[in-house]
Amino acid sequence: MSENTLPVVVVGAGPVGLAAAAHLLDRGLEPLVLEAGEQAGAHVREWHSVRLFSRWGEVVDPVAEKLLAPTGWTHPNPDSYPTGQEWAQQYLQPLAEVLGERVRFGARVVGVARRGRDRVVDAGRESEPLSVHVQTTAGEERILARAVVDASGTWASPNPLGADGLPALGERAAAARIAYQVPDLADPDVRARYAGKRVAVAGSGHSALTALVAFAELAEAVPGTHVDWLLRRGEVGNTFGGGDADQLPARGALGRRAATAVEAGHITTVTGFRTTAVEQTDAGLVLESLDGRRLAPVDEVVVLTGFRPDLSWLSEVRLDLDPTLQAARALAPLIDPNVHSCGTVYPHGARELAQPEPGVFLVGMKSYGRAPTFLAMTGYEQVRSVAAAIAGDHEAAERVELVLPETGVCGGAGLFDDPGAATATATATTATAASEGGCCGPAEPVGVTISPTQVTLND
CATH class of the missing domain: 3.50.50.60 (FAD/NAD(P)-binding domain)
Known part of the structure; x- marks a missing residue:
C-alpha cells in the first residue's frame, strides 16, 4: 500500500x-x-x-x-x-x-x-x-x-494538589473528597455534596475563578458554605485578569464577578500556600503548606491547578x-x-x-x-x-488567516509566586492584600478588598 x-x-x-x-x-x-x-x-x-x-x-x-x-x-x-x-x-x-x-x-x-x-x-x-x-x-x-x-488535549491529565507537581502526601488516600474539575452545582447531588460545607479551592486560573463565583452563589443560598481559596503565589496580584481590557469580554467579566464574590465575604484568600500534605482527621481534611502552615479542617477540596x-x-x-x-x-x-x-x-x-x-x-x-488559556x-x-x-x-x-484577541495567556505559577515579581499589572481589575503575603507570610488567612468601582459588571 x-x-x-x-x-x-x-x-x-x-x-x-x-x-x-x-x-x-x-x-x-x-x-x-x-x-x-x-x-x-x-x-x-x-x-x-x-x-x-x-x-x-x-x-x-x-x-x-x-x-x-x-x-x-x-x-x-x-x-x-x-x-x-x-x-x-x-x-x-x-x-x-x-x-x-x-x-x-x-x-x-x-x-x-x-x-x-x-x-x-x-x-x-x-x-x-x-x-x-x-x-x-x-x-x-x-x-x-x-x-x-x-x-x-490535556483534560484527562489534571495537575495534582501537591505544589511540586506530584500528589501531596495523603492526596491519593483522600481522593473521595477531592475533585479536579469545576463542580456542577446545578446538579442536585453535586450541590448537596458542597452545600453548607467548608471547601478548599486550589488554583488561580479561569476554572478556579468560575468555581469561586459558583460557590459564592451557593453560600448566599445555603448558610455555612465557605471557601478557603488557596493561591501558591505570594499575593493576589493580577489573578482576576484583564477586566475591561480583555478582548474576550466574557473572560474579563468572569474576573470581575470573581472579585465581587471574594469581597462578599464567603471566600477567605490564603496566599503563598504550597500544599505538601493532606491529613484525614475526624473534623475533616487538614492541608499543610511547605512553610508549615496548616489550614483549619475542610470538608471537601477542589483542585483547579491546570x-x-x-x-x-x-x-x-x-x-x-x-x-x-x-x-x-x-x-x-x-x-x-x-x-x-x-x-x-x-x-x-x-x-x-x-x-x-x-x-x-x-x-x-x-x-x-x-x-493555560x-x-x-x-x-x-x-x-x-x-x-x-x-x-x-x-x-x-x-499563510496566516487569523487575527487573535489580545491577552491570550493570563495567570500561571512560576515568577507569580514571588510577590516582588507580581506587581499590579492588571489593567482594569486589581486587588490588594491585607498582608504582604509571600512564602513565609503570616500563618493566618488574609482578606482581600476590592473597590466596588473596579468590579462593576456590564450585564
Missing part, C-alpha cells in the same frame, strides 16, 4: 480534532479520527455546565461549517456564548455524524511508532509509515498512517518540546507563565507544530503543554495549516 493512500490519523474527537478531520477531507485526504470516549466532545461534555469565553461565532470552524451546510445544520446565534453541553450537542455531535465512519469511538490510542523502527533507529525510517496502536473493546489493533495529528499533556504513548516517536512547558518549542516563549502575565500568541501552524518525527503534529491544547480559534488555524502541509500545499500552510 502506498503511503499516500493511507489515512491521516487524528487522535481525539474534540473541537480541534474534528476540525482537523474536516480540513483534511476538504484537502482530498482521508482522515480517521480515533476517540477513546463514546461520544464526540467527550471531554467537553465533562464540563458541560461551564460557559465558554468565546462566542458561537468564534468556536465553529469555517470548513467544518461548510461540511455541515448540506445537512441543513443551522449556525447558532454567533453573538451568544455556548455552554460546554451546547457546544458538544449542537456542533460537535452533528459534525461527527457528518464525518460518519471516519470517526471511531471507544478507540484509545496507546502508542505511535515508525513501523518496524523504535525511536533510536535511523536506517529506513523516513520510508516507513507511522504505526498507531489502538485499544478497543475487541482488543488491540495497529493502523498504518501517513501522518498523525494529536488533538487529544493540566499537563500525556506524552506516554508518544514515547517511540521523536519529539522536540520545550523542557519547561512540554509545549511545542516555538510556542513556549510566547506562552510561558514564568514570563507572561497576559501574553499574545501569534497565529501559527505547521511550521511551529511540526516535530522531528515526519508527519507527527501536536495541535490544540496539547500543543501548549502545561500553559487556549482558544478554539487558535486550534482551528493550527489544523488548517497542518492539513495544508500534509497535502503538500506549503504556501497555504505558511
Whole structure:
C-alpha cells in the first residue's frame, strides 16, 4: 500500500480534532479520527455546565461549517456564548455524524511508532509509515498512517494538589473528597455534596475563578458554605485578569464577578500556600503548606491547578518540546507563565507544530503543554495549516488567516509566586492584600478588598 493512500490519523474527537478531520477531507485526504470516549466532545461534555469565553461565532470552524451546510445544520446565534453541553450537542455531535465512519469511538490510542523502527533507529525510517496502536473493546489493533495529528488535549491529565507537581502526601488516600474539575452545582447531588460545607479551592486560573463565583452563589443560598481559596503565589496580584481590557469580554467579566464574590465575604484568600500534605482527621481534611502552615479542617477540596499533556504513548516517536512547558518549542516563549502575565500568541501552524518525527503534529491544547488559556480559534488555524502541509500545499500552510484577541495567556505559577515579581499589572481589575503575603507570610488567612468601582459588571 502506498503511503499516500493511507489515512491521516487524528487522535481525539474534540473541537480541534474534528476540525482537523474536516480540513483534511476538504484537502482530498482521508482522515480517521480515533476517540477513546463514546461520544464526540467527550471531554467537553465533562464540563458541560461551564460557559465558554468565546462566542458561537468564534468556536465553529469555517470548513467544518461548510461540511455541515448540506445537512441543513443551522449556525447558532454567533453573538451568544455556548455552554460546554451546547457546544458538544449542537456542533460537535452533528459534525461527527457528518464525518460518519471516519470517526471511531471507544478507540484509545496507546502508542505511535515508525513501523518496524523504535525511536533510536535511523536506517529506513523516513520510508516507513507511522504505526498507531489502538485499544478497543475487541482488543488491540495497529493502523498504518501517513501522518498523525494529536488533538487529544490535556483534560484527562489534571495537575495534582501537591505544589511540586506530584500528589501531596495523603492526596491519593483522600481522593473521595477531592475533585479536579469545576463542580456542577446545578446538579442536585453535586450541590448537596458542597452545600453548607467548608471547601478548599486550589488554583488561580479561569476554572478556579468560575468555581469561586459558583460557590459564592451557593453560600448566599445555603448558610455555612465557605471557601478557603488557596493561591501558591505570594499575593493576589493580577489573578482576576484583564477586566475591561480583555478582548474576550466574557473572560474579563468572569474576573470581575470573581472579585465581587471574594469581597462578599464567603471566600477567605490564603496566599503563598504550597500544599505538601493532606491529613484525614475526624473534623475533616487538614492541608499543610511547605512553610508549615496548616489550614483549619475542610470538608471537601477542589483542585483547579491546570493540566499537563500525556506524552506516554508518544514515547517511540521523536519529539522536540520545550523542557519547561512540554509545549511545542516555538510556542513556549510566547506562552510561558514564568514570563507572561497576559501574553499574545501569534497565529501559527505547521511550521511551529511540526516535530522531528515526519508527519507527527501536536495541535490544540496539547500543543501548549502545561500553559493555560487556549482558544478554539487558535486550534482551528493550527489544523488548517497542518492539513495544508500534509497535502503538500506549503504556501497555504505558511499563510496566516487569523487575527487573535489580545491577552491570550493570563495567570500561571512560576515568577507569580514571588510577590516582588507580581506587581499590579492588571489593567482594569486589581486587588490588594491585607498582608504582604509571600512564602513565609503570616500563618493566618488574609482578606482581600476590592473597590466596588473596579468590579462593576456590564450585564
